[in-house]
Each structure stands twice: as structure tokens, then as C-alpha cells.
Amino acid sequence: MTKKTKYIFITGGVMSGLGKGILTVSVGKLLQAQGYTIEPLKIDPYLNIDAGTMNPIEHGEVFVLDDGGEVDMDLGNYERFLDLSLSRKNNLTTGKIYKHVIDKERKGDYLGKTVQIIPHITCAIQNWITSLGKDKDFVLIEVGGTVGDIESIPFLEAARELSVTDDVYFIHLVLVPTLDVVGEQKTKPAQHSVRTLGEIGIKPNMVVCRSKRPLEARTRKKLALFCAVKEEKIISDHDSNIYELPLILKEQKVAEKILANLNMKHNGSELKDWKAFVSNLKCTDRKITIAMTGKYMQLHDSYVSINEALDHARAKFRCDIDIKFIETTDIENKTINIKDALKDIDALIVPGGFGSRGTEGKIECIKYARENNIPFLGLCLGFQLACVEFARDVCGLKDAASTEISPDTNNPVIDIMEEQKKIDSMGATMRLGAYPAVLKKGTFIEKLYGTEKVSERHRHRYEVNNRYVPTIENKGLFFSGKSPDGNLMEFLELPEHPYFVATQAHPELKSKPLNPHPLFLGLVNAAIEKKKSS
Numbered sequence: 001m002t003k004k005t006k007y008i009f010i011t012g013g014v015m016s017g018l019g020k021g022i023l024t025v026s027v028g029k030l031l032q033a034q035g036y037t038i039e040p041l042k043i044d045p046y047l048n049i050d051a052g053t054m055n056p057i058e059h060g061e062v063f064v065l066d067d068g069g070e071v072d073m074d075l076g077n078y079e080r081f082l083d084l085s086l087s088r089k090n091n092l093t094t095g096k097i098y099k100h101v102i103d104k105e106r107k108g109d110y111l112g113k114t115v116q117i118i119p120h121i122t123c124a125i126q127n128w129i130t131s132l133g134k135d136k137d138f139v140l141i142e143v144g145g146t147v148g149d150i151e152s153i154p155f156l157e158a159a160r161e162l163s164v165t166d167d168v169y170f171i172h173l174v175l176v177p178t179l180d181v182v183g184e185q186k187t188k189p190a191q192h193s194v195r196t197l198g199e200i201g202i203k204p205n206m207v208v209c210r211s212k213r214p215l216e217a218r219t220r221k222k223l224a225l226f227c228a229v230k231e232e233k234i235i236s237d238h239d240s241n242i243y244e245l246p247l248i249l250k251e252q253k254v255a256e257k258i259l260a261n262l263n264m265k266h267n268g269s270e271l272k273d274w275k276a277f278v279s280n281l282k283c284t285d286r287k288i289t290i291a292m293t294g295k296y297m298q299l300h301d302s303y304v305s306i307n308e309a310l311d312h313a314r315a316k317f318r319c320d321i322d323i324k325f326i327e328t329t330d331i332e333n334k335t336i337n338i339k340d341a342l343k344d345i346d347a348l349i350v351p352g353g354f355g356s357r358g359t360e361g362k363i364e365c366i367k368y369a370r371e372n373n374i375p376f377l378g379l380c381l382g383f384q385l386a387c388v389e390f391a392r393d394v395c396g397l398k399d400a401a402s403t404e405i406s407p408d409t410n411n412p413v414i415d416i417m418e419e420q421k422k423i424d425s426m427g428a429t430m431r432l433g434a435y436p437a438v439l440k441k442g443t444f445i446e447k448l449y450g451t452e453k454v455s456e457r458h459r460h461r462y463e464v465n466n467r468y469v470p471t472i473e474n475k476g477l478f479f480s481g482k483s484p485d486g487n488l489m490e491f492l493e494l495p496e497h498p499y500f501v502a503t504q505a506h507p508e509l510k511s512k513p514l515n516p517h518p519l520f521l522g523l524v525n526a527a528i529e530k531k532k533s534s
Contacts, residue, residue, distance in 0.1 A: 005133035006167045006262050008140050009159045011202075013147045013193025014175040018210045019245075021074035023173055023237060024142040025081035026245040030255035032082060033269035036137035040078045041129060042071070042091050044144045045151035049095040050088075061304045064459045064509055065090075068433030074142065076305050080512055081246075089132060094151060097124055117154055125158035130166075137264075147172075148196045160201045167262055172197055172204035173237070176211040176219060185211060185219040187226065194227040205261055206233040206254075214238045233257060243311075243513060244278050246271065277513050280315040287320040288346040288527045293328045293365050294353060303351055306379070309511035313520040319528060328361030338364050345374065346534075347499070347527035352380030352459065352506060356405040363389045370500060375526035377519060378492075378502030380460050384414045386492065386502045387464055390477045397471075404462050413472075415465045417488075431458045435483065435505070437490040443480035445491045445501065448518040454481070456490075456505030463504070464489035499526035 008027065012020045021042070028038045048054065051062045052070030063076040069088035079086055101124050105115045133139040143159070145152045162168055174190035194204060207229050209215050215236035224231035235252050237245065249255075256266050290310065292303065307323065314321045324345060330336045342348065348369045350362050362382070366389045369376040378386045384402055391400035391413045399406075402414035434455050439446040446452055469479060469489065481491030481503070494500035501519060511517035 003135055003137065004167065005130070005136055006138050006169065006264070007129065007133065007162060008138060008169045008171060008258070009202075010140065010142045010171045010173065011147055011156070011197065011204075012143075012145070012173045013197065014189040016146050018173050018175055019237070019242070020142050020144070020173050021077050022242045022245055023171070023208055024074075024140050025077050026249050027171065027254065027258070028078075028138070028140050029081050029246040029271075029274070030250055030269070031138055031258070033271055034255055034259070034267045035269075036264075037135070038082055038084075039132045039136040039139045040075075040082065040084075040086070040090060041132055041139060041141045042074050042078070042144065043141060043155050044072050044091065044093045045149065045155060046093060047095045047098075048093060049099065050091070050093065061302055062459070063305065064432060064457050064506060066434040066457065070432065070459070072144070073304055076308070076509065077242075080308060081243075083512055083514070089128075092125070092128055094154075097121060097128065097154075100124055118157060121154050122158040122161055125155060126162050129158075129162065147193055147200070153200070156197075156200050156202060163202070169206075169258055169262060170202055170204045171206045171208060173208045173210060176209040176215065176223075178212050185216055187219060187222050190223060191226045194229075204229060206235060206257065208235045208237045210237050212239050241278065241281060243274075243281065246274060247278060273514055277315050280318050281311065283318060284314070284320040285318045286528065286531070287322060288524070288531050289322045289324055289344060290347045290349060290523075290527060291324045291326050291342055291345040291365070292349045292351060293326045293362050294351055294358065305506070305508040305511070306349060306351055309508040309517055309520045310524070312511050312513050312516035313524040315513070316516050316521060317524055317528060319524060321524070326365070328358035328365065331361035331364055332358065338368050341365070342368055342374070346531050347375040347377070347523055349523070350376070350378045350382030350385060350502075352382065354381075354404075359385060359402075359405055363392075367393055370494065370497065373498050373530075375499035375523055375530060376497075376501070377499075377523045379508065380458075380504060380506055383492065383502035383504045384460075384462060384464070386500075387413050387468075387472065387477070387489075390472060390475070391468060394475045394477070395471050397468075400468075402462055411468070412465055413468045414462045416461060417463050430461050431463075433457060435490075437481045437505075438484055439481045439491065443478070444493045444495065445480040448501075448522045450518070456503065456507055457509045458505050460504065498530065499523060 010020050010024045012018055032038050050070045051072050061073040062070050063073045066085050067087045071091040075086055101120055143155050174193045176185050176190055178185050207227055220234045223234045259266050310321050326341050362385050366386050388400050391397045397411040399409055400411040400413045401409040403412045434457050436455050439452050478493055479489045480493050491503045507517045507519045
């Protein structure tokens with residue numbers, strides 16, 4: 001018998017940035033713990049096909065999937081909370097759906113009919129959603145943006161139409177602010193938002209209220225009256241660590257209420273491992289400081305997956321981490337001295353990035369960490385610049401560089417591979433998605449992973465130039481992980497250093513709360529040991 005899929009739409013009102021993504025996966029986590037299968041979908045109402053060309057300062061981190069999809073950073077939380085490996089199909093944009101419909105129209109698939117928003121766009125959206133639901137108990141759909149935005153209307157209309165024929169549950173997330181002047185939780189913005197949703201033809205089954213402190217009884221009662229939603233389905237989503245939200249929702253029996261509404265069985269769950277993880281985040285025995293260098297420091301969401309990977313690792317050690325963000329252009333401009341910038345840190349992370357701005361400052365930081373035995377983890381560009389720094393300062397190749405930054409260098413230690421140079425399309429030269437690597441047995445990297453074969457996600461265009469590998473390795477920097485054919489350098493380590501590790505990949509994208517990534521576990525452990533000895 002074919003499984004009857006249920007659809008849960010999560011919408012947002014009043015303002016953006018309330019945490020629809022975290023609410024979506026928290027609900028998913030509770031249903032998953034009940035034994036139900038989940039498929040999430042993030043709808044982004046922008047016209048871009050995907051997030052690949054978006055500036056991290058404007059949009060936040062670009063999250064890369066196994067299949068090479070460049071998607072919204074909310075999908076990172078989807079994977080982290082639900083322990084899933086997602087694909088491009090789990091992120092739908094206005095650009096994607098319009099391109100899909102226009103391509104069909106150009107091929108004549110609509111048989112000469114006038115192609116319109118309704119029904120052609122809305123039906124295409126519904127087909128996308130229902131195709132995800134095959135053999136799944138639930139599809140959780142987060143509708144990006146704010147109710148009332150013009151961009152979201154086709155998606156909300158598609159949801160309304162779907163609710164006529166299928167089992168659909170609507171959760172609306174709203175802001176309930178507290179004015180400092182009177183200290184009262186104000187419900188008027190939430191009331192207006194629910195009313196706007198109603199004008200589209202959608203009545204929420206549950207209203208979740210984002211607030212600074214737990215929702216008061218009188219606030220809950222007032223919202224239930226004015227929003228025509230049962231009081232028990234007015235839910236508090238008050239300030240907390242993001243990983244605590246599933247537990248906050250569990251206390252309010254959110255899963256039971258959803259399942260009862262959809263005539264589904266409540267199986268009971270305890271989330272013991274999740275509770276232990278959250279407890280370890282809150283109850284720490286020590287504190288370390290990790291510096292992170294970059295050029296997108298104006299928005300910490302630019303490096304959200306690294307921050308989360310550090311959270312996963314620190315929970316394992318019951319350790320608090322103070323992340324010191326360093327704008328490397330300040331080091332280049334001599335606004336700050338390198339010793340002052342890295343003073344009293346216990347470890348250094350040099351993350352990925354594109355372009356030349358800030359790279360010389362990053363190289364200075366890498367050199368300082370190498371020479372002063374500071375635990376170091378280089379990611380993507382951090383891996384490349386570690387090679388450049390070593391080639392310059394240890395191998396004596398003073399003008400060593402990446403051709404991305406210095407196209408005319410005499411020593412292109414980092415370069416586009418020969419086969420890539422023949423490709424004209426910029427996107428086609430990118431190495432995107434999951435790629436395998438083989439780790440040399442007995443190396444430090446192999447011991448960290450506990451296996452010789454690994455797969456990590458990539459997002460980059462430049463590689464280590466193999467002409468320089470013998471020169472670099474002869475001076476002591478060892479490439480301990482390579483592609484299966486041995487042609488691409490994937491990992492490096494400095495054996496005499498307490499922790500000098502880098503990878504061409506983005507391991508932060510695969511770290512999970514209950515399964516921290518080994519490279520981040522290794523870095524945090526090395527930082528703790530450094531703190532002990534200092």
C-alpha cells in the first residue's frame with residue numbers, strides 16, 4: 001500500500017530572520033524521533049537559480065551539498081539536525097521554478113496554451129513538493145521571506161491549493177516583541193500577520209511565537225482569541241541556543257498536537273542523546289580561544305558551518321569556545337600587528353574564500369601559527385595559502401603564489417589544472433560537491449579519521465600545482481591525503497607541529513551535533529592541550 005504523505009508548511013510573519021529554518025528542523029527532529037520519515041524543502045523566493053553567485057555578506061554562507069548543489073545555508077541546519085544528506089531538489093527558488101516552466105513552454109509541452117502564474121507555476125510548485133514526498137511520511141516546507149511579500153505569493157497560493165486535496169498542516173512563525181518601556185509582550189504584529197495569511201486563504205493550525213522570554217499565559221490567551229487558533233496551539237519559541245529548540249517544543253507537546261490533527265499515531269520519544277548534547281553545550285568545564293581569519297567578518301553567518309562544527313566539537317569536550325574574528329585586511333594594512341592580532345589564542349582557523357583581498361594577511365597568520373606551534377586548521381583557501389606560505393618561507397620560493405591572486409607569478413604553487421584551463425564557463429571550472437580521497441596509512445590525518453578512505457565536499461577552482469609537491473614535501477610539509485588517482489592534493493600536515501592540518505575540502509559542511517567532524521575534534525583537543533601547557 002502506498003504511503004500517504006503529509007505536508008507541513010512553515011511560514012513567517014512580521015519580519016525576516018525569526019528562525020523559520022530552525023523551527024522547521026526542530027519540528028522535523030521531533031517527528032523523526034517518533035519514527036516517521038522526513039523530507040525537508042527550503043523555498044527561497046528570489047529569482048536566482050541558486051545561492052552560488054551570492055555574496056556571503058549579503059546572503060550568508062553558501063552551503064554545498066554532495067551533488068554539488070549550492071544552496072541556502074538553512075539546508076546546513078536541515079542536514080545537521082536531521083542527519084540527512086540532501087540534494088538540489090531540497091532547495092526550490094523562484095528562478096528554478098520559472099526556468100522549469102519556461103523551458104517546458106519553449107518545448108511546446110503546454111500545447112499552445114497561455115502559460116500563467118495560476119495554474120502553471122503553482123502546479124509546477126505542487127509537483128515539485130509532492131515528488132519529494134514519495135515514500136516519506138512528511139514533507140516539511142519552509143517558505144522563505146515574510147507573508148505579505150510579493151515574491152512569496154505564488155508559493156503560498158500553491159500551498160493553499162495543495163491543502164484542498166492533501167493532508168496539509170500550516171505552522172506560522174511570528175514575532176512577539178517586548179517593549180522595554182512597559183515590559184509587556186505585544187501581540188498586535190502577530191495578529192496582523194495571521195490576518196494577512198488569512199487574506200491569502202490560509203488559516204494556520206499552529207502559531208509559534210518568537211520572543212525574548214517564554215510566552216506568558218495572558219499573551220497566549222490573547223493570541224488564541226484574535227488569531228482564531230486554539231490556545232494549546234499557541235507555542236512559545238523563546239531565546240535559547242538553536243539546538244535547544246527541539247526540547248522546548250517537546251515540552252509543549254508540539255509533535256503530539258501535529259500528529260493528533262493529522263490522525264497519526266504518537267509513538268513516544270525521549271531524545272536522550274540530543275538532551276546530553278545540549279547539556280554539554282551549556283555545562284562546560286573550561287574555555288579556549290580560537291581565532292578565525294577572513295574577509296567577511298561583518299557577517300558571522302558567512303562562516304556559520306564552521307561555527308556549528310566548533311559547537312559540535314566543544315560539546316564532546318564540555319568546553320566553551322571564544323571565537324576571535326580577525327579581519328585580515330587590517331593585518332595587510334598594518335592597522336593591527338600580527339602578534340597583537342593572535343595574542344592569547346589557543347588555535348587558528350583560516351577558512352575558505354575567493355579573491356585576493358585579505359590573502360596576504362591570512363598568509364601572515366599561517367606563518368605565525370606554524371612558527372609558534374599554535375594549532376592550525378586550514379580549509380579550502382586556507383589549505384592553498386598554507387602551501388604558499390611554506391613554499392615562500394621554508395622552500396625559499398619568495399614569489400610563490402596562487403594564480404588566482406598573482407596571475408604572472410614565476411612560482412604558481414596554486415594553479416588551475418591544465419584540463420580546467422580549456423573550459424570557458426566560469427561555473428564549469430569549479431570542483432563542487434563530494435569527492436573521495438585516500439589517506440596515507442599511519443599519517444596523523446588517517447589517525448584522526450580512523451579510516452583510509454574518506455569523502456568530503458568541495459567548492460573551489462584552484463589546486464596544488466603538482467610540479468611543486470616534491471619540493472614542498474622534501475622540506476617537511478607532507479600531503480597525507482590525495483585523490484584516488486593521486487593527481488589532486490586533498491590534505492596536508494606538518495608532522496613536527498602539535499596540530500598543523502589543512503584540507504582542500506570543506507569538512508565543516510559534514511559535521512553533525514551527535515557526530516562531530518574529526519578535524520574539528522582534533523583542533524579543539526589540540527587547543528585544550530595548548531591551554532594546559534601555557
